[in-house]
Amino acid sequence: MEKNFSKKKVIVVDDEPDICESVKDILQDNQxxxxxxxxxxxxxxKISKNKFxxxxxxxxxxxxxxxxxxxxxxxxxxxxxxxxxTVVRFAEQTxxxxxxxxxxxxxxxxxxxxxxxxxxxxxxxx
Numbered sequence: 001m002e003k004n005f006s007k008k009k010v011i012v013v014d015d016e017p018d019i020c021e022s023v024k025d026i027l028q029d030n031q032x033x034x035x036x037x038x039x040x041x042x043x044x045x046k047i048s049k050n051k052f053x054x055x056x057x058x059x060x061x062x063x064x065x066x067x068x069x070x071x072x073x074x075x076x077x078x079x080x081x082x083x084x085x086t087v088v089r090f091a092e093q094t095x096x097x098x099x100x101x102x103x104x105x106x107x108x109x110x111x112x113x114x115x116x117x118x119x120x121x122x123x124x125x126x
Contacts, residue, residue, distance in 0.1 A: 005031055005123055008054070009032075010027055010123075011050075012056045013037045013056065015062060016058070032123070035050070043057070047073070053080070054103075056085055057082050057084055081102075081103040083118060085108055106118060
């Protein structure tokens with residue numbers, strides 16, 4: 001029996017509006033509540049005011065760097081699990097250095113069914 005994800009809340013952070021909307025549509029089709037943020041500053045503002053079960057974060061965006069975003073989360077003691085969206089392949093060592101709350105990464109372009117599978121796995125761990 002499939003777990004009910006309707007009470008789970010995910011935020012998608014990507015500077016590409018098409019990616020944000022695409023991921024949002026895919027997750028909402030699977031009864032997952034989704035908000036989007038178009039940059040790191042917008043994301044920090046939203047996550048400071050709302051509780052999310054998972055963050056899907058583009059690793060390369062203009063403005064705040066990933067390192068700055070993660071430092072801000074640490075400063076605010078926000079430990080929400082993160083799935084990174086990236087066009088860059090990670091080495092195993094890099095994963096551990098990036099963020100302790102990183103649970104996965106998904107390479108762009110992504111397969112919709114793989115995205116859903118990984119998001120559900122991450123939400124199940126919570």
